[in-house]
Amino acid sequence: MKYLKYLGVLLTSILVAQSDTNPTAGLKNLASPNSPAFVLMDIAPSNIIVPDNIQAFSIQTISAFSGNSKDGLGNNNYAVEFQPYWYVKREKMNFFKYNNLISDKPEGENVSINDYTRYNVFGDAWKKASVSFALMDGTFNVFEVPQSYVSVGARTRLLSVKTRNQIDEIKSQYTSYEQFMSSPEVIAIFANPSLSLSEINTAITSLEGYQAIVQNFEQSLRRKPFFALDVAVAYSHFMGDKSQDMNDAFGRLGFWATGDLAFYTPTIGKQSHVHVYGVFRYLRDGLNLDPDPGDLRIENATDYGAKIALELDKLSFGYEYITRDSENNNEERSIGSIRYKISEAFTINGGFGKNFRSEGSTVALFGIQWGLDFDSSVVLDPNK
Amino acid sequence: MESYKVGDNAPIKLKVAIETEAIPMTYAFLYHSINDQTPYSYMTPFDPTQKTGWKQLDNGNTVNGKFFRVLTFLRFFIDFPDEKTFNLAIKQVEDTYETSINGGDDGPYTIPFKIEAVYATKTCVLEGAIKLT
Numbered sequence: 099m100k101y102l103k104y105l106g107v108l109l110t111s112i113l114v115a116q117s118d119t120n121p122t123a124g125l126k127n128l129a130s131p132n133s134p135a136f137v138l139m140d141i142a143p144s145n146i147i148v149p150d151n152i153q154a155f156s157i158q159t160i161s162a163f164s165g166n167s168k169d170g171l172g173n174n175n176y177a178v179e180f181q182p183y184w185y186v187k188r189e190k191m192n193f194f195k196y197n198n199l200i201s202d203k204p205e206g207e208n209v210s211i212n213d214y215t216r217y218n219v220f221g222d223a224w225k226k227a228s229v230s231f232a233l234m235d236g237t238f239n240v241f242e243v244p245q246s247y248v249s250v251g252a253r254t255r256l257l258s259v260k261t262r263n264q265i266d267e268i269k270s271q272y273t274s275y276e277q278f279m280s281s282p283e284v285i286a287i288f289a290n291p292s293l294s295l296s297e298i299n300t301a302i303t304s305l306e307g308y309q310a311i312v313q314n315f316e317q318s319l320r321r322k323p324f325f326a327l328d329v330a331v332a333y334s335h336f337m338g339d340k341s342q343d344m345n346d347a348f349g350r351l352g353f354w355a356t357g358d359l360a361f362y363t364p365t366i367g368k369q370s371h372v373h374v375y376g377v378f379r380y381l382r383d384g385l386n387l388d389p390d391p392g393d394l395r396i397e398n399a400t401d402y403g404a405k406i407a408l409e410l411d412k413l414s415f416g417y418e419y420i421t422r423d424s425e426n427n428n429e430e431r432s433i434g435s436i437r438y439k440i441s442e443a444f445t446i447n448g449g450f451g452k453n454f455r456s457e458g459s460t461v462a463l464f465g466i467q468w469g470l471d472f473d474s475s476v477v478l479d480p481n482k
Numbered sequence: 483m484e485s486y487k488v489g490d491n492a493p494i495k496l497k498v499a500i501e502t503e504a505i506p507m508t509y510a511f512l513y514h515s516i517n518d519q520t521p522y523s524y525m526t527p528f529d530p531t532q533k534t535g536w537k538q539l540d541n542g543n544t545v546n547g548k549f550f551r552v553l554t555f556l557r558f559f560i561d562f563p564d565e566k567t568f569n570l571a572i573k574q575v576e577d578t579y580e581t582s583i584n585g586g587d588d589g590p591y592t593i594p595f596k597i598e599a600v601y602a603t604k605t606c607v608l609e610g611a612i613k614l615t
Contacts, residue, residue, distance in 0.1 A: 181567075184567055184570040184571070185570065187501075187577065187578075188501060188574060189501065190501060191501045191503055191574070192501070192502070192503075192531035192532070193502075193503065193504065193505045193531065193559070196503040206535075207534075208533050209532045209533075272505070275505060275557075276507070276529060279507045279527060279555070280507070280526065280527040285509065285524065285527065288509040288511070288553050288555070289509070289511050289520065289521050289524065290519065291511075291513070291518075292519060294598075295596065295597075295598035295607040295608075295609055296598055298553070298555075298607050299555075299598060299600055299603065299605055302555060302605070303600075303603045303605060312557065312559075315559055316559060319559050320561070
């Protein structure tokens with residue numbers, strides 16, 4: 099019954115976000131999630147998975163579903179995440195290099211499509227690297243009133259493997275595109291000096307042949323790598339509490355590694371995949387209260403588990419089970435999640451189940467994530 | 483309109499340089515005069531990131547007094563999450579795009595260009611033009 103209530107709220111939020119009305123009020127207090135700086139504190143419903151395309155700069159926010167939830171999440175939790183790749187010059191960049199294909203031809207020589215014979219499995223490491231910073235407050239089952247933390251995190255896709263079939267498909271689509279763009283009907287548009295640049299762009303992108311080729315090309319490129327290994331690291335610092343006579347101190351330090359085996363299932367949807375994830379995390383946790391002296395102490399824990407997810411074009415469902423091997427006792431996390439992508443820059447996330455330390459009780463979080471777009475229909479100002 | 487002194491020199495050559503995640507296609511046209519609507523000669527379209535060398539105008543014939551246009555059309559095959567990220571990709575195009583002409587009396591010359599980028603179609607068009615004297 100409780101899950102139904104949460105699901106109802108999520109669906110209502112999706113409908114509000116898709117309507118023409120300003121969704122500020124409806125989405126203001128929803129939670130979001132997956133930057134390492136947030137996930138470290140166990141307040142996000144999913145593990146670290148590097149998205150295909152991170153915004154060059156984005157803001158995330160997360161709040162408790164209820165202001166006084168047992169997990170003690172406060173109402174002032176914000177993270178910024180940015181991708182340095184887009185802010186520096188990309189040397190000798192071209193389409194093939196961006197897609198991790200390598201030619202054996204010496205630099206400066208003309209290259210043909212058949213010269214791209216190798217695949218750079220580390221090619222995504224810099225391209226998909228992102229850094230996040232977060233400010234958050236919560237009790238985290240340690241304090242009586244929410245305390246403040248500052249977190250920093252980084253993540254990337256360390257390894258990416260595409261099959262020979264996937265690579266051949268990309269090369270074949272490039273050839274089709276190049277041939278079409280060299281056809282007489284395209285040349286005739288560029289040859290006309292009376293057309294403005296805007297008119298040229300419209301004329302080309304309106305051609306039926308162009309639209310068909312581009313659509314097929316994008317579909318090929320959107321296929322997930324057969325295997326990807328994502329890694330992340332994050333550190334959270336406890337800012338201290340003068341009222342309890344506590345100085346600032348070590349908070350949490352975590353390392354993640356997530357392997358993703360993706361099986362393309364075009365019979366279900368054009369971009370549908372079934373993912374099988376393997377998850378590993380090492381956590382050095384300073385948020386443990388010694389009952390006797392009342393001081394914070396550090397514990398080490400190792401998490402490992404698996405997640406299975408069905409990803410459709412805009413909607414995805416998942417279930418994860420993770421075991422935590424810690425110094426004092428073993429715990430587990432069993433959480434189902436749902437994610438709905440409204441647009442390229444706007445996603446709603448939800449999760450429910452049993453989290454670590456929740457002693458059998460459920461957690462429920464809903465989230466939003468969007469790019470820093472000055473035309474955004476959502477505002478962060480809590481007074482609005 | 484900029485001009486480039488070629489006299490009776492031949493061949494006059496073109497080179498296009500660009501560093502981008504997109505697929506660029508370059509088109510180059512020669513007109514008898516600036517008012518002509520149809521070119522009398524054009525190069526086979528090419529991807530300047532793959533065909534990087536110098537290319538002859540009008541198969542190496544003299545081009546004195548002609549009007550030369552070079553255009554490059556870019557299409558990004560990236561699912562940009564927002565327009566800001568697209569604009570950063572376009573900034574790299576602006577910073578690295580260079581069309582050079584060579585073989586004239588004064589050696590290599592970089593042709594100025596104008597640019598139009600459209601986020602909705604993930605495309606960009608660049609155009610440079612020069613009078614050959």
